[in-house]
Each structure stands twice: as C-alpha cells, then as structure tokens.
Amino acid sequence: MKMEHEKVQRISPLVRRITANNPGIFTGPGTNTYLLGLDETTVIDPGPGLETHCETIMEASRNIKEILVTHTHLDHSPGAKLLGKQTGAPIYGLVTQNDTHQDSSFRPTALLSHNQVID
Numbered sequence: 001m002k003m004e005h006e007k008v009q010r011i012s013p014l015v016r017r018i019t020a021n022n023p024g025i026f027t028g029p030g031t032n033t034y035l036l037g038l039d040e041t042t043v044i045d046p047g048p049g050l051e052t053h054c055e056t057i058m059e060a061s062r063n064i065k066e067i068l069v070t071h072t073h074l075d076h077s078p079g080a081k082l083l084g085k086q087t088g089a090p091i092y093g094l095v096t097q098n099d100t101h102q103d104s105s106f107r108p109t110a111l112l113s114h115n116q117v118i119d
Helices: 051-060 078-087
Strands: 008-012 015-019 032-036 041-044 064-068 091-093
Touching: 015 051, 032 051, 051 078, 064 078, 078 091
Parallel strands: 041 064, 064 091
Antiparallel strands: 008 015, 015 032, 032 041
C-alpha cells in the first residue's frame, strides 16, 4: 500500500495523524505529526519545515492552542517555527545539548520539565 502524504487520518475521535512528504531511511514513509482535540488543537511534532506540511496542519486545525516538540531531530521540530509564526501558539520543548543531527535553531517559548503535565 502506497503512503498518502499530507492526508489527515483519524486515529481516534480526538486524535488525527498527518504524515509529511519526507520519506527516507530515518523517517520511513515520512514524519508523523499528531493533532489532539477538536475545537482547540494541540500539535505534537510539527515535522520538517515544509510549507505544504504546515498548510495541511493549519487546514486540519480550527484553533492551534499549543505546539509540543518531543525532540529536535530535523524531521520533527523545524515546522514548529513556521506554525508558531502563523498562529502565535506557544511552543513547548527542550533545547538540545548536542547539535549532531539536531535542529540547533529550535527555540521553544516554554521549556518542558520532567513529569510536567500539560492540560
């Protein structure tokens, strides 16, 4: 089965997935971005800085409440900057201590801490 990139797939009533068009040895068919919620959306791992991917995320989300970045690999975090500029939503994550294969330009608006709960 061929992967359909930039298509919104419903995983559960409150969770949707969008696979970026960046297939490769490390990303498999493409980086997965997750959208949680309906009226207000939390974006998890906005993916690469591809405008088409960010446009798909924006079209699928009524109101982006926040952006969460689980790690700063180049296929997971660069999209946060684009989405943050377009929406003004806070970006949560950690700044990398090692810039080998990491997005060293990633700058969250709020740092996450161990065991932090995000409502």
